[in-house]
Amino acid sequence: xxxxxxxxxxxxxxxxxxxxxxxxxxxxxxxxxxxxxxxxxxxxxxxxxxxxxxxxxxxxxxxxxxxxxxxxxxxxxxxxxxxxxxxxxxxxxxxxxxxxxxxxxxx
Numbered sequence: 001x002x003x004x005x006x007x008x009x010x011x012x013x014x015x016x017x018x019x020x021x022x023x024x025x026x027x028x029x030x031x032x033x034x035x036x037x038x039x040x041x042x043x044x045x046x047x048x049x050x051x052x053x054x055x056x057x058x059x060x061x062x063x064x065x066x067x068x069x070x071x072x073x074x075x076x077x078x079x080x081x082x083x084x085x086x087x088x089x090x091x092x093x094x095x096x097x098x099x100x101x102x103x104x105x106x107x
Contacts, residue, residue, distance in 0.1 A: 027078040034071050038064040 041063055046054030054060060 023078045027074055030071060030074055034064075034067060038067070
């Protein structure tokens with residue numbers, strides 16, 4: 001029985017680690033695309049409007065700004081997932097739902 005429990009805990013830890021690695025990979029991919037696209041856009045804007053004018057025009061930064069908000073939200077979800085919905089909340093919710101299913105199956 002103890003060996004079985006240990007295997008289940010190890011399996012759960014492995015699944016969590018895989019999930020975390022996928023989340024990190026997704027974030028770093030998002031960050032890479034953000035940087036490449038926004039650098040290319042800035043190059044295009046400065047090429048078309050002249051270097052100084054392209055850098056001065058605030059409208060050239062709208063894409064980077066609003067996309068950056070989404071990137072920050074993505075980073076918060078990857079690096080700070082336990083702030084709102086931590087592991088304790090997750091375990092309580094699982095137990096709550098399992099208990100609810102048990103009660104509904106008896107009715």
